[in-house]
Amino acid sequence: MVALSCIDSRTPVELIFDLGMGDIFSIRIAGNITSRKVLASAEYGCAVAGAKLMLVIGHTRCGAVSAAVKFLGSRLTAAEATGCQHLDAIVNEIQRSADGMTSQLSSEPSSTEALAIVDAVARENVLRVVKEIRQQSRTLDGLVQDRRIAIVGAMYDVVTGGIEFLVENGLGETE
Numbered sequence: 001m002v003a004l005s006c007i008d009s010r011t012p013v014e015l016i017f018d019l020g021m022g023d024i025f026s027i028r029i030a031g032n033i034t035s036r037k038v039l040a041s042a043e044y045g046c047a048v049a050g051a052k053l054m055l056v057i058g059h060t061r062c063g064a065v066s067a068a069v070k071f072l073g074s075r076l077t078a079a080e081a082t083g084c085q086h087l088d089a090i091v092n093e094i095q096r097s098a099d100g101m102t103s104q105l106s107s108e109p110s111s112t113e114a115l116a117i118v119d120a121v122a123r124e125n126v127l128r129v130v131k132e133i134r135q136q137s138r139t140l141d142g143l144v145q146d147r148r149i150a151i152v153g154a155m156y157d158v159v160t161g162g163i164e165f166l167v168e169n170g171l172g173e174t175e
């Protein structure tokens, strides 16, 4: 398996799935987004090393997604607000999954409301990344079409420890 997951300290895929050394190819980047280098790593894991499953795993209460939502309506960029020079590269990418969703936020959202929006954007982000992996990698798309691999999205709940697998219509089963 190739797993694309967030850098969050609460989401080590090996521990979540009770796996050990030699079990998975683990790609970790804040907000579990894709890029040419992520695709190259995934292509190697699937096409060369023979992994049969690529899992894109987002999680609830994600800091990267929270930043993306927070800075969406802000006059400051993430870099200006945090002093992290390159943070906008990640935040701007995740913001593409937030279109239309933050309009559901009232001007003074309750913390529950804000958390729900962040989790909804995190979920949408996983679905978008799954789609973009196939759009951007002929290698991985070809393997899917040949039924040699599956690319699946999932959400990990950092509070309950539950995993929900996401299918095309956004509904999935919880394990």
Ligand SMILES: [Zn+2]
Binding pocket: 006, 007, 008, 030, 031, 059, 061, 062, 063, 064, 065
């Ligand atoms: Zn995260």
